[in-house]
Amino acid sequence: MIERYIETFNKFRDPLFKALIETADMMLFSMAAALILGLLLGFVLFITGAGGIYKNRSIYFMTSGFINITRSIPFILFIIVMIPVNRMILGTGFGVDASKIPLSLIGISLFARFTEQDLLDVNKNIHETSYALGASTLQYFSHFLLQEARSGLILSFTSTTVSLLSYSTVMGIIGGGGLGYLAISEGYYNFNYELMWIIILLMILIVHGLQTAGNTIAEKFDKR
Amino acid sequence: MIGFDLSRKLSLAGDVLIRLEKVSKEFFIGGEKTRVIDGIDLHVDRKEIFGLVGETGSGKSTILRMMNGYIEPDEGSIYLMGMVLDSDSRYELVKETSMIFQGFNLLGNLNVIENVLLPTKLRKGVRKENVERARELLSFVGLSEFEKSNIRNLSGGQKQRVAIARTLITKPRIIFCDEPTSALDENMSYEVLKLLKDINERFETTLVIVSHDIGVIKSVCSRVAIIENGKISDLISLTPKGVAPVSYKEAFLSD
Secondary structure (H helix, E strand, C coil): CHHHHHHHHHHCHHHHHHHHHHHHHHHHHHHHHHHHHHHHHHHHHHHHCCCCCCCCHHHHHHHHHHHHHHHHCCHHHHHHHCHHHHHHHHCCCCCHHHHHHHHHHHHHHHHHHHHHHHHHCCCCCHHHHHHHCCCCHHHHHHHHHHHHHHHHHHHHHHHHHHHHHHHHCCHHHHCCCCHHHHHHHHHHCCCCHHHHHHHHHHHHHHHHHHHHHHHHHHHHHCCC | CCHHHHHHHHHHCCCEEEEEEEEEEEEEECCEEEEEEEEEEEEEECCCEEEEEECCCCCHHHHHHHHCCCCCCCEEEEEECCEECCCCCHHHHHHHEEEECCCCCCCCCCEHHHHHHHHHHHCCCCHHHHHHHHHHHHHHCCCHHHCCCEHHHCCHHHHHHHHHHHHHCCCCCEEEEECCCCCCCHHHHHHHHHHHHHHHHHHCCEEEEEECCHHHHHHHCCEEEEEECCEEEEEEECCCCCCCCCCHHHHHHCC
């Protein structure tokens, strides 16, 4: 039985490798977008929300609304809804590059909400402390909030990454390819269950690796 | 921006370091507008240890936070080292002061010396000189051997001493102390109060101490304002009785 799996693996080595690259391509792009823009939006939520230093109902409402909308639309429908947007930005609605747009948006939304929560978990006195020690507002963000929230943020980013990997598997419907799509199209629909299981195992290993790395880094940075 | 001008002006400031004139503040408490501070006039002189006592909710902590510019008064004016404290000047003026807190407010992700160095990082000073000074201060507060320790491994008293070293690194003219000993037991409180008294004598730093503990105020303060319902009910000059260690036994037998 093992031989059949090895045989399948060898036979599909090239498509597997290609799918892995496609997944990595989509993932890295959307992870970067989530990290930068998600963190930024998370800060916006935190400082404009109740108890924030620039409390502003309408900005909070709009940011929060955007995040809730992207997260509440069933993801497959969200991908379809986004096709015209992809077309507007990239000139094409389909393919790996077009897949990066909805994937990035969901990543940004997830990580923004996580970031808000991590910042809320930091001691409430920290703004006053930063002010009393002579920090500017920017230094309050960098030297105090980020410093104290860092291990939570690392874990949140790990969760975001794992979610993105699972979202990336349905990108096949707009030609995004990737591992998940190969498992569904070549594996499940073509009755090639060996290939399907190989990919499932591969994805379990990837997720496990990501989570272990995230936990290790977070622990290393947590001295509290 | 106003840095050079500021230090010249501050050196010309008189003997009154902090002045509050008819200061009032309202907060929304439970949806209702409440006058927390009601027309307070107050001054703190150079080198003095000034106490603010009162019940929880009397407004004493709010007064402290208005003195360093964290909270802006609704009415009245505050002068710090001879300059008007307002939204423009506060970020510069607060750098001439520092603060210690009831809950110590150290950063858990930084070790002891990193915490002490934090204010200098915010001011972008020369690192080497600052590290030397941080080491001197850690030995002054008796924590030399804890330089690289994580904060979570320290006792409450040790944490407050780190916080004190952190305030001293920038050579502040004023140190605001918000319930500095409330989270500490008798012996640790004694250590911290003795340290504050030493700082006042050695560095001629002006101290403003908020406390609900009359013993704390009596042992170190030269003047004290009693705050009731947002007003100063009494202003008393004291001869500080000095800081002395008390065992539980002594404390019970002395009355």
